[in-house]
Amino acid sequence: MNTLQAYRFALDPNNTQLADLHRHAGAARFVFNWGLARVKAALSQREAEQTYGLTGDMLTPVPWTLPALRLEWNKAKPRAAPWWAECSKEAFSAGLDRLAQGLKNFTDSRKGKRKGRRVGFPRFKKRGKARDSFRYTTGVYGPAGDRHVKLPRIGRVKVSEAMGALTGRLAGGVARLLGATVSRTAGRWFVSFTVQVAREVPPGPSGRQRTAGPVGVDLGVKHLAVLSTGEMIANPKHLTASLRRLRTASRAYARSKPGSAGRAKRAARLARIHARVAHQRRHGLHTLTTRLAKTHDTIVVEDLHVAGTVRNRRLARAVSDTGMAEVRRQLSYKTSWYESALVVADRWYPSSKTCSGCGWQDPNLSLSDRTFACQSCGLVIDRDVNAAVNLRHLVAASTSETVNARGADRKTRAGGRVAGKREPGTAQADQTGGASPRGEAA
C-alpha cells in the first residue's frame, strides 16, 4: 500500500544561502502578484468588451489555469523580471501554481463545489506579511548525506536535525520523493519533503496488534485527550511549559506600544513560541493517534466546526491548542494504515450533555461544569469521560457497518432523533448510535 508522508527538517543555511532562500521566496511572491495583476487586467478588459456587446471568442481570454499562466509568464518574463535567471524556474512555477489553485478554489467555492468557508478572490501578497515559501517538484533535490539537503540553485544546505528516518527509507527503496517545500516560520527556514512510502499492510486480523474494541475520544483543553476507558492523557510536559511561556509573551506583547521597536521584538518572540507550541502539540498528538489506530478497532471522535469556533476569540486558543482538526487528520490516514476505522460523530450530537448511563440530557450544562451529574439515574462522572463514553456508544449500534468500513473516514448522523427529544429519560444510551449511520466517505 502506498501512502503519502511529509518529512520536515529545520535548515541551517549560511549567509549566501540565506539570501538565496529569500530571493526564491520573493520570486514566488513576485510571480504570484504579477499573475494576479494580469488576471485582474484581463477581467476588467473583458467587462468593458461585454458592455460593447462582444461575446464568446471575441472576448479577451483570462489566463486562469496553470498552463495558461505559465505561457503568459514565459512570454513576459524578460521584461517583467530581467533577473529571472537568478532563480530556479521552480520558484516561479510554485508562485503561479499557488495562484491557479487560489483561482480554482474561488470558482469552486462560488459554484458550491467546495466545502467549508467561502473562499474569496486571491489577494496580492505583501512582503513581510505573506508566508515565505516555494516548492520544488522537478530537478535534483533531496537529502545529500546525513547532514545536508540539495536544493537546485541554492546548493547543499546544512540541516539541523537528523534525517535518518527519511534517508533510510529512500536508500531502502521503500520511499520516493515527490516534492520539496521550503518555507520560513518564525524566522527559521524549513524544508518539507513529500514522500510516497510503500507501507507493509498488517497481515490480516490475526496478525494485528489490536485487541481493544471501540474507543471514544474527547479532546480537551486541560488534557490532551480523554478516552472512554476513563484514561486521561495529559498534555506533554514541555508543551505545558511552552504554554506558560506563551501566556507571558502574549501579555508582554499586548502591553507594548503599537509601532515601537519593542513591540516588533516581542511579536517575533511570540511567533517563535507559537511555532514551538504547534510543533510540540503535533508531536504529542502523533504519539496518541498512532497508539489509538494500532490498538483499537474503531475510534470515534467528534466533528467540531473548527472554522466556526476559531472565529470566537475566547475559544480560539483553546481550540487551536488542542488541535482537534489535526487529530482527525492524523487518524483518518493512520486508521487506513492499521486497518482500523474512524467514525466522526455528527457535530450536533450532544455528547457532553447526554448521560452516558441512561441517556438523560442536561440542557443547562455549561462549559465551566467539569462534572456531569445525572438527575435521572444519579450517575456522577467527569464531564470529558462522559462525553467520550457517549461517543463510544455511537459505534455499538452500528458494528456491522463499521467492520465494512475499515479504514474509511465515516460520518455518522446520530443526533437527529436524540437531539430532537428533550424530555428526560426518553433516549436510551444504546440508542444514541442511530440505527442508520450514513456511510458517506469523507
Ligand SMILES: [Zn+2]
Ligand atoms: Zn443517567
